Amino acid sequence: MNINPFAVEEWMNAYETGALYNIAETCVDSISLDELFSLSGTDKESFLSRLCSRRLTYGAIEGSPELKNGIASLYRTIKPDEIVPTHGAAGANHHVFYSLINPGDTVISIMPSYQQLYSIPASLGARVKIMHLKKENGYLPDIDELKRLAEGGVKMICLNNPNNPAGALIPQEILEKAAAIAQSCHAYLLVDEVYRHLTQDEEWQPSIVDLYEKGISTSSMSKVFSLAGIRLGWIATHDKEALKQMWSHRDYNLISCGMIDDAIASLALSAKEKILERNKKIIRENLAILDDWIQKEPHISYVKPHAGTTALVYYDFPVDSYTLCRQMYETCGAFVTPGDCFNEPHSMRIGYAADKDTLIKGLHAMSTFFRSLEAGKAGSSRPSEA
Known part of the structure; x- marks a missing residue:
């Protein structure tokens, strides 16, 4: 079977694990088993005991x-x-x-x-x-x-x-x-x-x-x-x-x-009601943060999402999206997905359902990178996490 390379997954495979600020992730901020037990009101020891006894x-x-x-x-x-x-x-x-x-x-x-x-x-x-x-x-x-x-x-x-x-x-x-x-x-x-x-x-x-x-x-x-x-x-x-x-x-x-x-x-x-309550709160609060950031950035625009965890954000810098996203990753640690993965040039996909701190720091890092592009001196050194 011949099939085209899966552009978005190949990009994620190549860069996700090394991201300083992963705002390419599309899942709502992942939970641990401990958090699941807490949300569901489940006794951890009882659940694990039953599970561990099963063949x-x-x-x-x-x-x-x-x-x-x-x-x-x-x-x-x-x-x-x-x-x-x-x-x-x-x-x-x-x-x-x-x-x-x-x-x-x-x-x-x-x-x-x-x-x-x-x-x-x-x-x-x-x-x-x-x-x-x-x-x-x-x-x-x-x-x-x-x-x-x-x-x-x-x-x-x-x-x-x-x-x-x-x-x-x-x-x-x-x-x-x-x-x-x-x-x-x-x-x-x-x-x-x-x-x-x-x-x-x-x-x-x-x-x-x-x-x-x-x-x-x-x-x-x-x-x-x-x-x-x-x-x-x-x-x-x-x-x-x-x-x-x-x-x-x-x-x-x-x-x-x-x-x-x-x-x-x-x-x-x-x-499900408890998890959905948690996750809707995350996406609604985080979309407000993303929207506020976009309104303040002169080089980008988008159609505000109505649902989901991602936004397609367009920019007006004269560079293709793979180059821009790779430079941004390497210089400031912010990780997003090139719009060219979706055949949408001069854009990027931002996943805004990460934990709030990661989103805020990632967007701030992107702003710093944009200022370097404006000045024509995008750097090559990557910062350590604050």
Whole structure:
């Protein structure tokens, strides 16, 4: 299988561990098991004693009842038997394409978005049509353009809601119109919902599976629940034929997600209100900090995110984004993601859901770097952490 290099993940792999101020991270500030026990009101010794006494088998092959009931509670109409556990949302997206897309199928995807949504179907031999989201339209799908792209038939339409990297939130009205287009073609509508629930207000964010029978939702415990370390995600859909194919293909590459990951995810889902309360507080306070910083910086601009953990920030310096982000990393320790990873030149993706101190120090370091660019003397020495 030939596939394009995964630009954003290759960038993260190369630089993340050495970052002084990591504001490229897309998870809400990660929690430890101790913090999870505290948030959930769980007795640590009792939980660990039960876990340590279990024999390390494959566990529940299709996911434990506790896990699947917890995932189902995040939707309005999904039942536990309509959920396929996977290795993270990355595993979920890959598994959907691996199970349902064949050479010659037509797939419509968006850009900017997570690269899996267009590079994987292309690698499987699908004909991929790209719908470019526009800054002036708030990075929302253009329904008229989607309708034109779907003319002649389509096997699957792919969206990302909330959007990574721009933080746009597709309203229910647009989702329903996209579903109507998919329905007219008997197409699947895959929506990567890995940031779902991380909104800037308390309004319920609908899932595509609660709006369309052939809708497919992918998500995980990583972003919303701050538990990327357990590598547990899922696929949810009402479509019986899709479920049949995904369960069949799962036997070839997954077997199970691991009983320890399952147990930790189940505990977190049982305390979802507490975790969501914590994480919404973080993203709302931190977005206000980011927004205030952007208003004061003369060389940058953005469309303020409505949801998620990331913002796509544009700059007017005469340098490509890989060069700018690498120089900034090397001279001041601030780590962000080049916009060219998303085919958005002269921009960068900032992850604003880190701990508040890291965000503030990282933005301050960026300002210092921008002043050096203004003066034409970007340095080469890297500061030590304050």
